[in-house]
Amino acid sequence: MRISSSQMFRNFSKWCLGTISAVFIAGTFHANAQGDALFKAKCASCHQTHKDGTGPKLFQVRTKWADGGAKDGSIYQWVNNWQAAAASDPYAQTVTTYSGAAMQQFPELKKEDIDAILDWVDAQPDPAAAAEGGAEGAASPTTTAVEEESSNGWVWIILGVIFAVVIGAVSGVRRQLKSAMADSVGDADNGTYTQEFKTWAWKNRKYVGLTSLVVVIALIVSSFLGLYSIGVVEEYHPSQPIQFPHAVHAGTNKIDCKYCHNTVTESRTAGIPSVNVCMNCHKQVNGRTPEQQEQIAKIYEAAGYIPEGAGKYTGKTKPIVWNKVHVLPDHVYFNHSQHVVVGGLDCKQCHGDMTKQVETQKVWPIQELNKIEGNIVLTKPTLTMGWCIECHAEKEISTGSIDTKNDGYYNEIHKRLLKHGKSLYGKYLEDGKVTVKELGGWECAKCHY
Ligand code: HEC
Ligand code: HEC
Ligand code: HEC
Ligand code: HEC
Ligand code: HEC
Ligand code: HEC
Known part of the structure; x- marks a missing residue:
């Protein structure tokens, strides 16, 4: 009986240890990855760590x-x-005055994000110095990197300490059991401080057990929620065959979205443009920097175009395979028009x-959209x-006339709603607004096949 409960505690403490390590690893990984990810997503298109x-x-x-x-602080404002x-x-x-190019905004x-980026940058070794045997890069210590990193990390440290105490107590309990068994064989109790603590923990084992259970559950739940809010879909940013920057096209060059997403x-x-659309301009625009030229060369390859000399098409085309960024499951119907x-x-x-999207497109998280x-x-x-539904409950239907090929149906509905308005439909309108929901935007079959 005693042995089996001690076995149980051993398994329990092993399990706790496993959970902590997992949570710790996840936590540290997150703290380190943030600056790295932000730099690559937002800055790397224009900046390198050690080279202009x-x-x-x-x-x-x-x-x-x-x-x-x-x-003070003006670099963050920058x-x-x-x-x-x-x-x-x-x-x-x-x-x-660095160059004619301008920095993006x-x-x-937040300040923490920028520090995370710059901490990460400062922690990178200088590739050139490394090649020369560490002549220059090694001389620059990365002091800020260490202290600021912990802004996120201290939570994990505190949790870790709590856990260590709990585990100590639990394993103490196990030893207590052992020594209780030993006692019956005749061993003396050595009565140290830890021994006292173990005795205390054993006496209060219900509370210790309960507390540790609560902490473990809270941690698991919060890490799941964390995962959920980061989202498998939000920030989804697949790699693309060509580093196509919307900022250059829809931003700097003010090309209308419909020029490329023409349906x-x-x-x-909405449609993704074919390589011919790119060629409308890129037959002439071949890029100024080597990086641009490298990317634009891929368009030529896909179009089967040789830009040298007068330029000619070989007839050997190969499609550019763009990875889909926004993906809804097959059972959902969504319509752009x-x-x-x-x-x-x-x-x-x-x-x-999109006029500020320097990298290829990603799914924007709701916080950024807001x-x-x-x-x-x-x-x-x-x-x-939830996102679709929430907007359908918020957005009032537009009341202007609609100008498309198939506008009759909706124009008719809108007109009727406007004409009779709240007097006729009032009892269906909970909040006095005619939202998409009232039009049927919450009906399962409108969105699901
Ligand atoms: C679209 C290109 C572009 C992007 C993207 C970009 N920058 Fe810049 N950045 C510049 C340019 C160009 C300058 C030089 C200032 C100028 O010419 O106006 C600069 C200057 C800076 C400076 C001052 C450098 C110095 O030597 O004093 C900092 C700091 C900086 N950028 C940080 C960032 C960070 C952090 C990011 C990412 C969040 C970022 N930049 C993204 C183009 C960019
Ligand atoms: C010069 C052509 C061009 C213009 C102009 C353009 N786009 Fe794009 N767009 C593309 C290409 C190419 C892709 C695929 C690469 C990528 O995902 O970044 C794309 C991808 C997208 C995606 C992601 C597609 C997916 O797979 O889910 C969205 C959303 C998008 N564009 C919106 C816009 C909006 C909004 C505008 C106007 C502000 C715009 N685009 C202007 C060419 C263009
Ligand atoms: C109400 C939200 C919403 C608005 C407004 C919207 N889109 Fe989309 N867009 C989506 C969703 C959702 C998807 C994913 C569709 C799917 O997977 O079936 C998508 C997908 C896309 C794609 C990927 C290719 C495709 O056709 O599925 C492009 C490109 C795109 N949108 C461009 C645009 C442009 C350009 C505009 C503005 C003229 C626009 N979108 C307005 C929600 C929206
Ligand atoms: C309406 C004209 C137009 C169309 C269409 C167009 N581009 Fe561009 N593109 C430009 C211009 C202008 C530049 C800027 C060149 C420069 O800065 O010298 C550019 C730059 C680029 C660059 C280099 C950007 C950088 O700074 O890294 C890439 C890559 C690119 N385009 C890809 C595409 C692709 C892929 C398509 C088709 C989906 C496309 N473009 C369609 C006008 C166009
Ligand atoms: C930002 C707000 C917004 C979001 C997000 C949004 N919708 Fe809508 N939805 C609208 C509006 C506005 C209408 C048009 C209402 C009208 O007829 O005037 C509409 C209409 C519809 C309709 C037609 C409803 C009817 O009664 O005819 C469907 C289906 C639909 N949306 C599906 C979706 C799906 C699926 C998503 C999520 C992937 C989504 N919507 C996300 C605002 C939104
Ligand atoms: C406005 C559009 C819209 C309406 C109305 C709507 N759904 Fe959905 N539903 C979606 C979208 C979008 C998804 C996909 C979400 C995702 O991939 O995370 C979805 C997913 C689902 C799923 C699958 C969840 C999963 O894990 O893939 C079920 C089940 C579902 N909906 C049931 C319903 C039922 C039942 C109703 C009616 C009460 C309903 N939906 C009404 C847009 C809608």
Whole structure:
């Protein structure tokens, strides 16, 4: 009987240990990965850690700014909005002379995010120095990296300590059992402090057990919730065959979305442009930097085009296989023209501000979508059923006339609703608004096959 319960405790403490290690590893991994991921997602298109490119190298840039006499915190303002920083800090103003290229704005990045990025950058070894035998890079210590990293980490440390205590107690209990058995054989109790603690823990085993159970469950639940809120879909960012930047096309060059996604107002799908659409411009535009040329060469390869000399088509084409970014399950029906034309929604409501998307497209998390001016604020993660439903309950149907090939049906409904308005439909309208929901936007069959 005693042996079996001690066995049970041993298994329990092993299990606890496993859970802690898993949670710890996940926690540390997360803290380290953040700066890395943010840098690659947002900065790497223009910046390298140790080499100047479109933007200057970022290694130890905080120290550089501090030494150069920049105002406190102005480097963070720079990343959020470089124009504002340049206007308010003379040092930041000098930075703008680096090149004709301008830095992108990142209003969504918090100070912690920027520190995480720059910590990560500062922790990178200098590849050139490494090749030369560490002549220069080794001389630069990464002091800031260590202290700031813990801003997230201390939670894990505290949890770890709590766990260590609990495990100590649990394993103490096991030893207590053993020594109780030994006692009966005649061994003396050595009465140390730890022994006292173990006795205490054993006496209060119900509470100790219960507390540890609660902590374990809370941790498991919170890590699951964490996983859920990060979302398998939100921030989904598949790799693409060509590093196509929306910022250059829809932003800098102000090309209309419909030029490339040309079925978006007429059909279910928006469509991804064929290589011929790219060639309309890229027959002439072959890129200025080697990086651009490398990417644009892939368009030529796909189109079977040889740009040398007068330029000619070989006839040997091969499709560019873009990976789908926004993916709904097969059992869901979603229609673009319904939302863009009938509903009068802007693309950025669901896809984010593409004019600032330097990397290839990703699924924007709802928090980022909510920050965009003019967007309806929603709470459920992007592309989930909750997201669709919530907006249908929020968005009032547009009342203007609709101008498409198939506008008769909706124009008719809208007209009737407007004409009779609340008097006729009032009792169906809980909140006095005619939302998509009232039109049937909550009916399962509207969205599900
Ligand atoms: C679209 C290109 C682009 C992107 C993306 C970009 N930057 Fe920049 N960045 C620049 C350019 C260009 C400069 C130089 C200033 C100028 O010419 O206006 C610069 C300057 C800087 C500076 C000052 C460097 C110095 O030597 O003083 C910092 C710090 C900086 N960027 C941080 C970031 C961070 C952090 C990110 C990612 C969140 C980022 N940048 C993304 C283009 C970019
Ligand atoms: C020059 C052509 C071009 C223009 C202009 C353009 N796009 Fe795109 N778009 C593409 C290409 C190519 C892809 C596939 C690569 C990628 O995912 O980044 C794409 C992908 C997308 C995706 C993700 C597709 C998926 O698989 O889920 C969205 C959303 C999108 N574009 C929205 C927009 C919006 C909104 C605008 C206008 C502000 C716009 N695009 C303007 C060419 C263009
Ligand atoms: C309406 C004209 C137009 C169309 C259509 C167009 N592009 Fe571009 N693209 C440009 C311009 C302008 C630039 C900027 C070149 C520069 O900065 O010198 C550019 C730049 C690029 C770059 C390099 C960007 C960088 O800075 O890294 C890539 C890659 C690219 N385009 C891919 C595509 C692809 C793929 C398509 C088709 C889906 C496409 N483009 C369609 C006009 C166009
Ligand atoms: C109400 C939200 C919403 C709005 C507004 C919206 N989209 Fe989408 N978009 C989606 C969803 C959801 C998908 C995924 C569809 C699927 O997998 O069937 C998608 C997919 C796409 C795709 C991938 C290719 C395709 O056809 O499925 C492109 C490109 C795209 N959207 C472009 C646009 C453009 C351009 C606009 C603005 C004119 C726009 N979207 C407006 C929700 C929206
Ligand atoms: C940002 C708000 C918004 C989001 C998000 C959204 N919708 Fe809609 N939806 C609308 C609007 C607006 C209409 C058009 C209502 C009208 O007829 O004026 C609409 C209409 C519809 C309709 C037609 C309803 C009817 O009664 O005819 C369907 C089906 C639909 N949406 C499916 C979806 C699905 C599936 C998603 C999620 C993948 C989604 N919607 C996400 C706003 C949204
Ligand atoms: C406005 C559009 C919309 C309406 C209305 C709607 N759904 Fe959904 N539903 C979705 C979308 C989008 C998904 C896919 C979500 C995802 O992949 O996370 C989904 C997923 C589901 C799933 C599968 C969940 C899964 O794990 O894949 C079920 C079951 C479901 N819906 C049932 C219903 C029922 C029952 C109703 C009616 C009471 C309903 N839906 C009404 C949009 C809708």
